[in-house]
Amino acid sequence: MTSWTWHGGGLEAARRHYGGNDWIDLSTGINPHPWPGADTHSIDWQRLPERHDLAALEAAAAGYFGLDPRHVCAVPGTEIALRLVGGLIGGTARYVAPTYRTHGEMITGATPTALDEAGSGTLILANPNNPDGRTLPPARLFELLDARADRAWLLLDEAFADVDPALSLAGAIDDARRLVIFRSFGKFFGLAGVRLGFVLGPAPILDAVRAALGAWPVSAAAIAIGTAGYRDHKWIEAMRGQLYAEAAALNAVLAGAGHRPTGACPLFRLVEVPDGMALFEQLAAQAILTRPFAGQPRWLRIGLPGGDGLARLEAALAHG
């Protein structure tokens, strides 16, 4: 079943293949507790989004990321942004592997590398990384950035950085620095269906991104929900604490089942087992979808459960 190893989120496909009802999706790193305002906001679907509404979204996001709005460009999902910016930067590039699949596709001919062998050319890197949850401190990121100097780019995927804002290099974005950062709205806010992401970078890069996307890059819903979400400081602060607490509980359940979970991003954990696909199948038989990896047959990524998900995961692990 290689389709399970491609991307997470294939819940309907899993339901059709394995049967069963009441599936839990732990195959992604999306917060199981969505920001609650999405359904209460009325969306003006009729009109084209206006320029000042888009600017307000980018200003709200910039305030949340911690940099000047002129360095922030909204895009219809980080996935598109990675591919678009990769095409703009081009040239010879490496990506720190293992990581998110798209990092290997965003610049033609990019080759995988270990972090310590990254050299001084253009580098694609996620922090925190996915799927292993590895995090690097900003000091290490600045070393990597300095190694590129004015010859090559650091393309930094911060899709999972929201939970620990101290990890972000957003404040270092500058027209004179070859640093581009990718941020995602849907993961931390638990609203992946909105399709909203951001490119943070020097003005000429953002100009090129805007030229490729045109005047109305994101939907009226993305503007309304994103603007209000990023301004909801109280929810953001509370959610960070809640996710760390729940990740600790997930760790305890995994450890209780004899696993040694790795990763510092609360939205998912990676476990290494003799046969990742066997554990995937064991959990799928109990209507729990997780994420195996074709190139890493010993790995299984397990997203943070919400509701009664943790209790069901605990029972399913014991049932093997």
Place this chain on the structure above:
Amino acid sequence: MTSWTWHGGGLEAARRHYGGNDWIDLSTGINPHPWPGADTHSIDWQRLPERHDLAALEAAAAGYFGLDPRHVCAVPGTEIALRLVGGLIGGTARYVAPTYRTHGEMITGATPTALDEAGSGTLILANPNNPDGRTLPPARLFELLDARADRAWLLLDEAFADVDPALSLAGAIDDARRLVIFRSFGKFFGLAGVRLGFVLGPAPILDAVRAALGAWPVSAAAIAIGTAGYRDHKWIEAMRGQLYAEAAALNAVLAGAGHRPTGACPLFRLVEVPDGMALFEQLAAQAILTRPFAGQPRWLRIGLPGGDGLARLEAALAHG
């Protein structure tokens, strides 16, 4: 005020500049009667859209356009699609002018041409055209397509073709033909804020578009609303009739004010006057936003009014 001549839809900017309340936006070609299901559909914002839901949207759209779903690719707005496909096709190109601004930007170095001087190279063409509403019969389009043979492309923007499906060349899409068609959801369905469009073309072109956009090209809302909208044959049929009737009424009002409206697309009309900007200002002073053109100072495009908009337009024209 060159900003009014850039794109339509700047209602908030108009409100700030001219004051007044209760503005009517006649600056775009968006149907003033939106498909009524958008607000009643519950949207799953939380999850990533699944592949089979995207396939269902593309199948519903293909049924509506009249071709095989394998030739249909959903995109987050026609604007992005024009720019993306333009970049994929590249080369030397001409666009039939005057037309929608983006046609001149989608292929670097493209030059404007009159229809009768289009030659045999790659050609960008809208049918119906915007802003003049000029329509070409399929027989003429096939002549233009044949003139390109297997040497160059016909890139056909059918963003305004919904009202008269007999105009569309969608059924002629084939892997062996150098024809790409762009369709828009938001204009005819009156839901431009959804950001949903389609590329119709040979499989290799669609493969390249999908590679550029990644696995989740459109939002959960675009999938839910678009799929249901395209399946609502009853609304579609009734709306076509309604729009033709309302366009006839708009024609009568414009003629009554001494204008000779041109165009065959019911969603907008073009009038030619001694000073387009003066008429724009006259209407703006009465809180009606229309669309002037920097390069065509005698033109004013007037979108189809909804509700009491026609009566207000009639009064505002008489008030000059």
